[in-house]
Amino acid sequence: MGASAALKSRPSAEPDGAEAMLRVALSLFLEQGYHGASMRDIAQRAGVSVSAAYHYFPSKADMLRTIMVRVTEDLIADLEAARDGAGPDPAARLAAIVRAHVLLHTRRQDESFIGNSELRSLSLVDRRKVVALRDRVGQVFKDVVAEGCRRRVFSQPYAAETVRAILTMCTAVAGWYRANGPDRPETIAERYAELALRLVGAGRGEEGHTR
């Protein structure tokens, strides 16, 4: 706070009150659901009064929308970067986006879980926006798998079901991953990449596990 006195005109990325409130709101939405968590709970756990919370966010709904939009936009950015950084090979691309998806869903597990489970708590207009973002996530996977099928490096007859299976399998990671569990995020990401390749019928031979 003291050091950044000159920067107060631009409230960009700093661990300020709003960010702290978002973190608290996130953990409460996670524990009790959006409707189950009250503004009084959030304010109390953040160590401020109820009305102080309304200085940072105009409403409770705005907190949820902020959380969901942000994590979904970051997911899209991660996926596109992973895909473009993996070269043109569809198998490498699929492995890369699965890794990126799993990594984000472990490293930012709580946001990801809320992003997947509280769609119904959004207002109609917010829901449309988040659904559109989620569609873009699915499209990245669809395109990669479709390209692999076209080039015949993937062999499976039901592309739509398979994409859905991969996507839901990767998404569910946010539901069961535990940071103090036996596996590191990178390990899980690597294994899920292999599982995804099995699902699309690629890599029947041994995949070189560069690690």
Add this chain to the structure above:
Amino acid sequence: MGASAALKSRPSAEPDGAEAMLRVALSLFLEQGYHGASMRDIAQRAGVSVSAAYHYFPSKADMLRTIMVRVTEDLIADLEAARDGAGPDPAARLAAIVRAHVLLHTRRQDESFIGNSELRSLSLVDRRKVVALRDRVGQVFKDVVAEGCRRRVFSQPYAAETVRAILTMCTAVAGWYRANGPDRPETIAERYAELALRLVGAGRGEEGHTR
């Protein structure tokens, strides 16, 4: 129950008051979440007064518990029947329980979805009970996959991750299945059985698709 002549106290055609209320509660929990749905909503959509609802269930929490316990117990019964009816071959057993799992998650989609998403809304004691039931579901899959690995008809190194992937992939069906979509439940079940076999590394040759 068939001789329901004694129950025609009201001409409104309802098979059973409690069962109808459960159905309404289920659909509202689905749309708005447990905390988002009020007893007034439920009673109104069921066509009774608020207090009449309390003649059938002692509390709102009791409705949720009833829904979740019932569908999970039925799932366990379906899984065990499918497993035992499939003979001793681990691949046939895995395919059978995946089919059964997917079928129940499409045919009783709403209950299944609530059973997977509203655990956090249960009281502590109810949650423990449902978690125990869900553990039994997972155990059925674990046992079948472990047996397949022991007999070397499944080839994959990460049994725990793979079981979790299969389970979450099958569970997520309740989230996206649409009854008026292009695929019938049986079709989806068959494809998911094949996907599961791919995940465990079984059936490298062509599976006979008896259909």
Add this chain to the structure above:
DNA sequence: GCGAACTTAACGAACGTTCGCATGGGATGG
């Protein structure tokens, strides 16, 4: 007239949100 089904009306608590006010450091003007 008994009990199950169902009603109206209300209880106290908790909800999201708003109001009026206090504080205190940084910019502004004389």
Add this chain to the structure above:
DNA sequence: CCATCCCATGCGAACGTTCGTTAAGTTCGC
């Protein structure tokens, strides 16, 4: 240099509404 205003920050109290639940009474087939 000091008085001034600004405004982000923060508070306690209250707004009107809705919450889950209950009490007391009514209807009606048996």
